[in-house]
Amino acid sequence: MTDLDTFRAETRAWLEANCPAECRGPVESDEDRVWGGRNAVFPTPAHKVWLDRMGAKGWTAPEWPAEYGGGGLSREQAKVLGSEMRRIDAQAPLASFGVWMLGPALLAFGTEEQKQRFLPEIVRGEIRWCQGYSEPGAGSDLASIQTRAEDRGDHWIVNGQKVWTSYADKADWIFCLVRTDPEAPKHLGISFVLFDMATKGVSTRPITLISGKSPFCETFFDDVRVEKANLVGTLNRGWDVAKHLLAHERTMIGAMGELGGGRPLGQVATGSIGMDDEGRLDDGMLRARIAEMEIDAAAFRLAMERAGDQVKAGQAHPAIASMLKYYGSELNKRRHELLMAAGGSDALEWEGERSRGGKAARDWLRTKANSIEGGTSEVQLNIIAKHLLQLPGA
Amino acid sequence: MTDLDTFRAETRAWLEANCPAECRGPVESDEDRVWGGRNAVFPTPAHKVWLDRMGAKGWTAPEWPAEYGGGGLSREQAKVLGSEMRRIDAQAPLASFGVWMLGPALLAFGTEEQKQRFLPEIVRGEIRWCQGYSEPGAGSDLASIQTRAEDRGDHWIVNGQKVWTSYADKADWIFCLVRTDPEAPKHLGISFVLFDMATKGVSTRPITLISGKSPFCETFFDDVRVEKANLVGTLNRGWDVAKHLLAHERTMIGAMGELGGGRPLGQVATGSIGMDDEGRLDDGMLRARIAEMEIDAAAFRLAMERAGDQVKAGQAHPAIASMLKYYGSELNKRRHELLMAAGGSDALEWEGERSRGGKAARDWLRTKANSIEGGTSEVQLNIIAKHLLQLPGA
Amino acid sequence: MPLILTEEQSMLKEAADGFLNEHAPIAHLRKLRDSRDADGVSRDLWRAFGEMGFAGVIIPEEHGGSGLGAVEAGVMAEALGRTLTPSPFLGSGVLSAKVLIDGGSGAQQAAWLPRIAAGEAIVSLAVDEGAKHAPARMATVAQRSGNGFKLNGAKGFVLDGHVADALIVAALTENGLTLFLVDPKTAGVEIERTVMVDAHNAARVTLTDVEVDADAVIGSVDGGEALLEGALNLGRACAAASLNGAGDQAFQTTMAYLRTRKQFGKLIGEFQALQHRSAHLFSEIEIARAAVMGALTALDNGRPDAGLVVSVAKAKAGRVAELAVQEAVQMHGGVGMTDEYDVGLFMKRVRVLNELLGDAGFHQERMARAQGF
């Protein structure tokens, strides 16, 4: 028995013993996710138990070093943990921008004090983070942000406005790009800072999306005091931290094409439209489009797998994340267009139980943001043209 | 009986009496076309008779003024002539860049002497013209041509090279863009001149295309003498003449999507692949693509018709020709991709009788030039963005 | 007939655009939606349509209408697409009116056509049953019963069905299909409003042993197929016109945005990638416009292949409008995703219009069958 086999056996046993029944099975909606934080909301009390147990083992961030509260697992062990969790259909104990985004950036750029202070709280789901990047005037041109941090010795005074801040109204802390040198060329002069959303002068306002509900907010800073100790990385070099973090976000959103999951398209369509005498979907034109989509989706899943293998083998080009983000989000949009066609007029309903509150339509509309958030498709294509194709002037 | 009815009756009678039997029915290939010129080649002696008769009436250029040898017909009469010719499947008596391209430019920009001298010859098919625009270094950037015309008082001495000169090796005269002012910004300083291809210093070399055969040549000018009397339009303003003429060419190439004609795609496919028990093409995936194509093709035909109606009503934007050229050529390429798919392995043959010398494959390859010649698709899109959408910097 | 508007038709277009921009711009839709209006459609506006002569555009003059044709109906439909105005126009003024004009008895016409033309009555046509438009696969039946018929079945996607003063129900009879004029208050008729993604309205109608008299039949018993097909084709062409209106309006809004929004120190309209996509989309919109004009003209000319041209128009306009709204949201970026901006409303409306009366696939299928492959 190899070490990995032993680890698998132990993990399996621990999961069987510790994962509550309520925390097994698919997560039906965003509301059923556990985001943690000071005002954490749990779908059931068992979900709190599950988070506490996993957090104590550091398995909410399996590959982070144990000294910062992480699981301290190797990549292989983490894969085993993942597959064992899938085996029993265990839900993720925690959804967290702290784990997905800030943590990796702190591990790469944070001071020892920052890691000691912030990472364990993230692992245990005690503090919920949000991301303050986009601004109304900036959009894709992230580096042109205007939120200003004025130097006041040991602290800054921050004034400005962010937009598309996911769950800003529910977050405890924010990681945020601010302009610390208004004179410098635009990519320089930006710093990456952390502060408490309860600080005086911070306010938020939710944004309604076309899909009806939205995790997004506008966030306003009015003379907000930010301690200089909470600067991550070098002063005026926050752009490096942001880029590092964006790469993580891209892979995550790109993967939605795969993870968007749910029932296979063909099944949805035959369920809604029926079959002809030869057992084919009784809409030849839609059938062809679904088949083409499924070929692309299967190929994309293989590309995701291959990218993982490349990372493992140290052969991955960092800009491949842009490619996967671009492709995955376009694919997911196409998939939902086809789901709408498969659902026909039933899928057009916006309210009521039959349509589960217009789920198909709302999900479809939500996917339209995939190719905008985390860097638009156009930005990804620019990155590919420049970094992977070396096209001039890109 | 209206005048138009009378005209129709007379035309019908004249055509019945004067169109030889050999000149009725489809034109099977480029070789069966009559191009006229000093060394004119006729598929049958009857084709010469047909050209002479139509030329004498000016009906090779029905709407040109009678004083220059044209038919002098109104737009309505010309339509009647066209429909009566189609009624008896009469072939066009003459294929001619003189009629299609140079003539309209001369009518708009030529001097009275030039019209008197060149137009009647064109109408009668006595002189075959070719077009000297593109150069090896220029491509889409037509205005950057380098062929130089040095001023020698009453004439120029022309040196340079043209490329993509259709039928240069068979043409008698050329209409040609040359740089008459090397100091001027590039759109200025170009002049539109005419000269005899038999002039000393003119030589040509055919270009082989991927489709195997090609009407195109490279054309070389080595100290070629060109009379100043043969300048069309204003000195250094040849670009205006060229633009006028390009608009004509674009409409012509765009129309190929419609005129490419031949058997309907669905028919070709069922002939090659067969039908299923329900009378549908026995390849559901190809069937969907063909159906989508036929929708687009039918819509495009209506757009061509509408554009004609707009011209007639004086409502046409000149850049609409770019739109039709772009759309028509992309459509024609798609059509031939589907024809290849419908033909399967049979359509891949390159030689021999069964495939009529690889006709399907050669036609398919030939269409790839549609979106390059007469201004690339990219150039058309630029024109649309600038002139129809008023996008900044376009 | 040339594929461009006559002077009279252009005047109608101006009148319609002007009226809607003033009295029922997108704010009108938002108000009905956000106030959760019980009807989801304004009866007052419908009456105003009657006064303007819009409601009865295809209704003969002797019944109080304008006696115009398909092109004029398309002009109205396109205008409604531009302003996203919820209106009984398509359901009552086109589909139902067309059934009654072509097949209604003198009494039926006299009872309903003038009231539709005046914008006083809403008459809904109930055809669809499953998730997809498939009139050839109907399951609703009408059995002879006494002097009349007994109807059983379930209909969906019935435009304005929840506020209808009368329903026209398509049902199978012994040897074909028959259309019935049904009072929604008849016993056995159940109507459920379905709030749609575009905040326009439709209903599900369940018919359980619904008894109607023989004079409820429109046209002849078993002879409803051609009658229905005629109305559907006009409706499809008008839906295509609405798609063009909505798609083009989203496109125009986007072009305006490209000319003013800055990113990376440039107007985003300066980026060639966006220019080319815009130019391509412009081309598609022009092609779709020609297709719709061709279909409406073919209907007015009574061309035998008009149904096929209608399919070309509906399929093409649908796909093009879909592309237009997708590009609109994408090119607007984040703000395009907000409910505050209008582009999302266009996306929603286009989705519904695409599904209505047969999506692009349905019409491609018709094309394939007609061409024998």
Place this chain on the structure above:
Amino acid sequence: MPLILTEEQSMLKEAADGFLNEHAPIAHLRKLRDSRDADGVSRDLWRAFGEMGFAGVIIPEEHGGSGLGAVEAGVMAEALGRTLTPSPFLGSGVLSAKVLIDGGSGAQQAAWLPRIAAGEAIVSLAVDEGAKHAPARMATVAQRSGNGFKLNGAKGFVLDGHVADALIVAALTENGLTLFLVDPKTAGVEIERTVMVDAHNAARVTLTDVEVDADAVIGSVDGGEALLEGALNLGRACAAASLNGAGDQAFQTTMAYLRTRKQFGKLIGEFQALQHRSAHLFSEIEIARAAVMGALTALDNGRPDAGLVVSVAKAKAGRVAELAVQEAVQMHGGVGMTDEYDVGLFMKRVRVLNELLGDAGFHQERMARAQGF
């Protein structure tokens, strides 16, 4: 198995690319084509393939091959796609070799596998009959006759059939499909070389009362379907690898052109519209590469759904390579249309590879059936 090449596989790739670039670059294809070579393929090069261990890459070592797997066969096929080299590799070294390895008797294997591995023999698999690949709809029949069988039928698109030393013919027998090893010199066998658009080779084979002994059967009578399917799936995956090679090479050539060609005073690679199209195409090529690697790996792992992954790869690689060559010609502009430039040759080869062993539509159909819709 991870979806990246092992060190050994990377070495094979380098060896294959190096050898082909030196001994059989595109100039080799042009020479065979322009000299109107009677065979259209070089026997000498095939023998050199034998010496290098390329010809018998999948043939077991005991028969003189390298005993490697699908991934290695794919590496070879991709390399051949890059240089457009006409070679019996796919027909003999993959398709026929696979049939013989999986189903051949000891005598059949001994007779042919070592000679294929040595690049001495060409063995062609004859499956297709109509214009499209449709092995499930075979019409060629083999009737019992004396001690053996009598074959009747017509085959097309038989790779290298005109220079084959042996044919493997698929035919219907009483209760299934059977594969026969047929000497092309047998009475009743007529072979016509078909010169293809890509200057590669295939043949039409007519079988009229062709008599073969019972020992001509490969595997069992009526048991040929699985045997054939196994070979076809490997062949499809390799054809997909060749498509990737050809498509990617055309793409690389185009990117080099974009970096050097000037228009309107700029490098054309600076135009954002071309940048975005290039970046999109790059993404597609990466996705297709993963699909092919996935298919080859699935075959090596003997996954039960390997055939489906193969269909994903063949369909995806086909469509992507098609886009790659279309963009290559368009972005090259006029010179891309000339025979003198290579991009047209890539377009031609991709067209043939797309049709070979099932086009994208064929494989989409398999996907739809497998997913039950």
